[in-house]
Amino acid sequence: MDTDENEAAIARALKALPDVAPPAEGWSRIVRARAVDRPRRRPSASFALATVALALATLALLPLLGRGPPPPEPADAGLAADPVADLAARSADLEQLLAALPAPSSARASTALTAAALEDRIALVDERLTAPGDAPLSVSATRALMRERVVLLDSLVRVRYATSVGQTL
Amino acid sequence: MRLHEVDLPSATVALAQRGDERALAAFYSACAQPAYTLIRRIVPGPAADDLLHDAFLDAIRGLPGFRGGVPLGAWFRPIVVRRCYMHLRSPWQRSRDWLGDLLEKVDGAAPPAAPAGLALDLERALERLPPSARLVVWLHDVEGYTHEEIAAATARTPSYSKSQLARAHARLRAWLEPPPPPCAALPDCPAEGS
Numbered sequence: 001m002d003t004d005e006n007e008a009a010i011a012r013a014l015k016a017l018p019d020v021a022p023p024a025e026g027w028s029r030i031v032r033a034r035a036v037d038r039p040r041r042r043p044s045a046s047f048a049l050a051t052v053a054l055a056l057a058t059l060a061l062l063p064l065l066g067r068g069p070p071p072p073e074p075a076d077a078g079l080a081a082d083p084v085a086d087l088a089a090r091s092a093d094l095e096q097l098l099a100a101l102p103a104p105s106s107a108r109a110s111t112a113l114t115a116a117a118l119e120d121r122i123a124l125v126d127e128r129l130t131a132p133g134d135a136p137l138s139v140s141a142t143r144a145l146m147r148e149r150v151v152l153l154d155s156l157v158r159v160r161y162a163t164s165v166g167q168t169l
Numbered sequence: 170m171r172l173h174e175v176d177l178p179s180a181t182v183a184l185a186q187r188g189d190e191r192a193l194a195a196f197y198s199a200c201a202q203p204a205y206t207l208i209r210r211i212v213p214g215p216a217a218d219d220l221l222h223d224a225f226l227d228a229i230r231g232l233p234g235f236r237g238g239v240p241l242g243a244w245f246r247p248i249v250v251r252r253c254y255m256h257l258r259s260p261w262q263r264s265r266d267w268l269g270d271l272l273e274k275v276d277g278a279a280p281p282a283a284p285a286g287l288a289l290d291l292e293r294a295l296e297r298l299p300p301s302a303r304l305v306v307w308l309h310d311v312e313g314y315t316h317e318e319i320a321a322a323t324a325r326t327p328s329y330s331k332s333q334l335a336r337a338h339a340r341l342r343a344w345l346e347p348p349p350p351p352c353a354a355l356p357d358c359p360a361e362g363s
Contacts, residue, residue, distance in 0.1 A: 007338050010345075011310035013291050022205035023218045027197045030225050031190075088260055129260050146260060 084139065087146035094153040101160045111163055118156040125149045171312065172203035172249065175242030182241055186232045193229060200242055201225075204249050210307045211253045213296045224252040250308065250322050257300045294344040302337040305330050 023029075129137065129145050137145070177185070177192075177199055184192035204224060208217045227248050235244050295303060304323065308314040309330070316327040316334075323330070352358040 006342055010338055010341055014295070014307070014310050017210070017292060017295075019202050019206045020209040022201040022221060026201055026205075026218070026221060026225075027194060029222055030197065030229075033222070033226060034229070091260065126258075126260070142260075149260065 084143050084146055087143065087150055090150050091146065091153060094150065094157055097157050098153070098160060101157070102164050111159060115156060115159050115163070118152055118159065122149060122152045122156070125152065170203060171242075172200060172207055172246045173243040173312070174240060175199050175203060175245075176240035179237070182232075182235065182237070185229075186235065188229075196228075196232075196241065197225060200245055203242065204245065207246070207249055207307070207312070208253055210295065210311070211250075211304050212256055212300070216256060220249075220252045220256055224249045227252065246312070247322065253304065254323055257304060291341075291345060294341050297344065298337055298340060302333050302340070305333040306337040306341070309334050 125145050125148050129142065129149075177195060181192045181195050185196050201221065205217065205221050208220045208224070212220060224245075228245050231248065235241065295306070298306065301323075305319055308319050308322070309316070314322070316330040319325070319330040320327045
């Protein structure tokens with residue numbers, strides 16, 4: 001059998017592989033995700049007032065309790081020695097955190113611009129991490145880019161968190 | 170049926186574009202299996218479930234922009250492929266690829282040996298390919314993508330796609346080649362101890 005025939009035979013065999021059944025809960029999971037995605041109902045005035053009162057009471061009590069709102073840990077602390085795998089894991093954690101934050105329905109233009117600039121810089125880092133080319137990035141270059149990605153993601157989480165707190169109040 | 174061949178009646182598509190739950194369920198029901206097959210062949214393992222989920226959410230959000238002219242599955246397929254590609258190009262996955270390539274070079278470019286006496290079955294052999302080669306071989310051999318289309322989908326060049334395909338075929342051939350029969354099964358095998 002010559003090479004062309006061999007390759008055609010491989011292609012035929014691949015096409016003949018059986019279909020794979022999708023997960024049983026696939027559609028219900030999508031329905032649930034869409035329900036969460038839908039714009040929330042506008043809260044009633046009394047609910048909004050109660051939320052503001054609760055937030056103010058919490059803020060007033062915090063100094064008495066001796067602790068403030070939990071600030072996210074600085075992302076650049078202790079990153080210098082992290083291996084790539086740890087940085088990738090921290091990056092994934094921050095992405096999960098971002099995904100869990102409510103989508104900003106409205107934000108000040110300056111805040112939106114800051115978030116957009118951070119997203120652009122993350123995209124740029126991703127581009128450099130995955131740039132086509134035969135030579136893979138060295139470990140040190142990968143580590144430096146991953147470190148930058150974690151710091152940028154951390155900043156984006158902070159901006160998005162601040163926006164979402166602003167929306168709630 | 171492959172994903173790009175799946176179609177729905179235009180009335181159902183129109184309802185789905187307006188967010189009708191039953192029409193969207195029909196869209197899922199028609200496309201889930203071929204889409205999942207495509208994903209699982211490119212990304213074997215538990216991530217495939219999330220990729221299917223995310224691809225459908227992308228598609229549902231983008232459905233109002235579907236202008237027809239091609240089957241709905243053909244419109245959906247690039248969304249699925251993009252999700253797979255985004256997964257493969259994630260820094261974590263890429264670092265794993267890079268490590269795998271490095272180990273292969275260290276080991277002398279030989280793929281892990283198949284168990285003695287057994288040729289690998291095609292499904293396992295496909296899963297054993299590096300992710301980027303698996304993506305290229307599946308898109309080219311099964312989905313019918315040209316090298317130019319693969320290049321466009323993966324932000325690479327057509328020659329990258331060609332070389333990935335050639336390497337993938339060579340590996341698959343080597344892995345699938347049946348091992349030589351044991352000597353005792355051959356007519357001219359010298360008798361043991363002679």
